[in-house]
Each structure stands twice: as structure tokens, then as C-alpha cells.
């Protein structure tokens with residue numbers, strides 16, 4: 001408060017007002033009347049500024065108070081100063097709140113703040129996206145009425161938030177959420193939810209992968225073990241024809257196991273390969289010529305008509321991975337096409353890009369298998385013992401290696417007519433033409 005303003009200051013002001021009045025009253029000979037009129041005028045003056053103050057406080061929007069003389073200026077200015085201070089404090093608080101909200105929008109999780117009774121206080125944009133909440137529209141409404149999943153409601157009711165829970169998003173069922181609730185301040189709770197769809201899928205894939213590998217290895221091992229048990233009895237007593245068949249089967253099964261392990265190693269190598277595809281130039285025509293010899297050998301029994309049309313371009317990439325792509329697609333075509341079919345292998349420019357393709361006139365792939373055909377261990381003939389069946393890893397390796405080279409694998413297939421597997425190599429990986 002201003003130092004000038006004190007009881008003494010008030011009394012002095014009052015006396016300064018009364019003294020001239022008293023003198024005037026004494027001079028005109030009506031002392032009391034003059035004094036009464038003067039005091040009445042003072043009362044009207046005070047009422048007037050009292051009215052102006054109330055009018056300013058209730059009806060005016062202006063922050064600045066109306067000007068007032070004398071002691072009223074202290075009251076007006078005091079109120080103005082208090083208002084200014086609380087306005088500054090409000091602004092600072094709004095700034096802090098805005099920063100908190102901006103920070104919580106920046107986190108990649110949904111954040112929801114609610115009261116002990118479940119009433120929604122605030123949620124960020126991801127909270128609105130994952131749970132279909134509206135803010136500020138839903139403020140005060142209980143979470144159990146807004147998120148009506150039975151598991152979530154019983155989780156809230158139990159009130160034990162030590163463990164997280166997993167729920168599908170109530171508005172987007174393809175999103176799996178991990179939800180945690182943390183109490184904070186006196187009666188408030190913070191709910192954090194993050195999208196774990198991919199993690200869960202990976203977890204599922206890992207489990208399936210282990211189960212598949214175990215099954216794949218179990219079949220040949222069971223065959224080999226069966227024969228070994230027969231040998232245990234008395235191998236010498238075994239008819240030679242049977243012995244021959246046993247050795248042939250065991251050898252076949254162990255080749256199958258070795259192929260599987262080779263393919264698994266190949267997959268794991270591509271998995272862990274870093275993006276160094278520009279390090280080496282692969283002479284694709286050379287690789288394909290060597291594969292042509294292998295294919296001709298493999299083709300002895302099937303007697304397909306093999307046609308190789310190879311352009312001269314090389315490309316940047318991993319030689320082993322590219323060989324895997326070419327050889328898996330060629331081998332599949334030879335393997336799955338009925339004898340005396342026609343298989344055409346091409347390496348040719350398509351615009352700025354290069355394309356490797358293998359076309360056959362084999363059985364084709366039914367449309368329902370197409371979406372999953374490149375998954376690990378997926379095959380059309382589900383019988384693991386079938387003579388036709390491989391491990392179901394070939395196309396998975398092809399897809400993985402194509403992805404590693406930023407290429408695109410396309411499969412065109414018509415049941416009964418044949419299939420064409422094409423791999424597009426991006427222009428950036430293509431090296432100038434060789435003679």
C-alpha cells in the first residue's frame with residue numbers, strides 16, 4: 001500500500017475539507033447548516049465513486065479502472081493491481097498447462113487423466129483416437145461408461161493397477177492396446193495406452209516359427225529313428241532289399257533336414273544383413289548361366305523345355321541372396337510343373353528397371369493361397385511327408401531377399417495354366433549394360 005495512505009492522511013484530508021466549511025459557516029453566520037450541507041455533499045461524492053466502482057466491477061469489460069480523485073484512487077488502483085497480478089498468474093498457469101498438453105501430445109502413447117470416481121478430466125489426441133473419446137465434450141463422464149469393454153470395467157472396479165491389461169481398441173479392432181494405470185496426486189489417475197499390435201504379432205510369429213521348425217525336424221527324425229530301432233534288433237537278419245530301402249529313406253530324410261537347416265541359415269543371414277547392398281556389383285548374367293547348368297541337371301527327370309533369355313546388365317547387391325532368389329524360383333518351377341512342361345527364365349530391362357522372371361505352365365496357385373504364399377512354412381500341400389512338399393521356406397527366402405534389395409515380387413498365376421514369378425529391381429541398383 002502507498003505509504004502516504006494512513007489514518008493520519010485520512011484525518012488530515014477530512015480536516016482540510018471541514019476547516020474551510022467551518023470558516024465559511026462562521027463568516028455567513030450559519031455554521032451548522034453550512035457544515036451539514038458540506039458533509040451531505042461529501043456523502044454524495046463518496047456514493048458517486050462507490051457507484052462508479054461497482055459499475056466498473058460488474059458491467060465494464062475494461063481492465064483499466066475509471067479515474068477517481070482522493071482516497072478513491074487508492075481503492076481503484078489497489079483493485080486494478082490485484083487484478084493484474086491474478087491475470088499474470090492465470091497466464092503463467094495456462095502456459096504451464098499448454099506445455100504439459102503439448103508434451104503429452106508428443107508422446108507416442110494415449111494419455112487419459114481421470115478422477116478416483118472415474119470421471120474423465122483430460123485425454124490427448126491418441127486417447128481420442130484409440131478409445132473414441134471426445135475432449136472436452138466427454139469431460140466428467142465416467143470412463144466405465146465411455147470404454148465399455150468388460151475386461152476394462154472389471155480392471156477399473158478392482159482398483160489394483162499393478163499389472164497392465166491388453167485389450168483391442170474399442171473403436172479400431174485391428175489395434176491391440178497395452179493399458180497401464182498410475183495413480184498420481186490425491187485422487188487422480190493417469191491411464192497410458194500403447195499400440196502393441198505389431199509386438200503381439202511378432203510374438204505370435206516367433207511361437208509359430210519355433211513350432212514349425214520343431215515339426216519339420218521331427219518328421220525326418222522319426223523316420224530315421226524308426227529304422228535305427230529296426231537295426232537294433234538284428235541288422236544282419238534284415239532282407240537286403242529292406243536294408244537298401246532303409247538306407248535310401250534315411251539318406252533322403254537327412255538331405256531334407258540339411259536343406260531345411262540350410263534354408264533356415266539363409267533366412268537368418270538375410271535377417272541380420274545390414275543395408276550394404278551397394279558394396280558389390282553382381283554379374284547377374286554369369287550367376288544365371290551357372291544356375292542354368294544346375295537347372296539342366298535338375299531337369300533330367302522332368303524333361304521340361306528350359307528357356308533362358310538373359311540380358312547383359314549387372315546390378316548392385318548380395319550375390320548369395322540374389323542367387324537364392326533365382327535358384328528358388330527356378331527350382332520351384334521345375335519341381336511343381338508336371339513333366340515335359342515349359343519354363344522360361346528371363347532377365348531383361350523394363351524401362352529404367354530390370355526384371356527377373358520365371359514363367360511355367362505348371363498347375364498354378366489357387367487364389368486363396370496367394371495372400372499367404374510367401375509366409376514362412378506356408379505351402380499348398382500341407383502334408384509334411386508328401387513327396388511333393390518342400391519346407392515352405394523357399395518363397396519366404398525369396399521375399400526377404402527381394403525386400404532387402406528394395407525390389408518387388410509379383411506372382412501371376414492361373415490354376416491349370418501356370419505361374420509367373422517376377423522380381424523388379426529398382427533402377428538405382430542397375431549397373432550399365434555389359435557386352
Ligand code: ADP
Pocket residue numbers: 328332333336337360362363364365373374378379380381389390391392393394395396419
Ligand atoms: P516349398 O519349399 O514347399 O517349395 P515355397 O515357399 O518355395 O516352399 O513354396 C510355397 C508353396 O508355393 C509350395 O508349397 C507350392 O505349393 C507353391 N509353389 C511355389 N512355386 C510354385 C510354382 N512355380 N507352381 C505352382 N506352385 C508353386
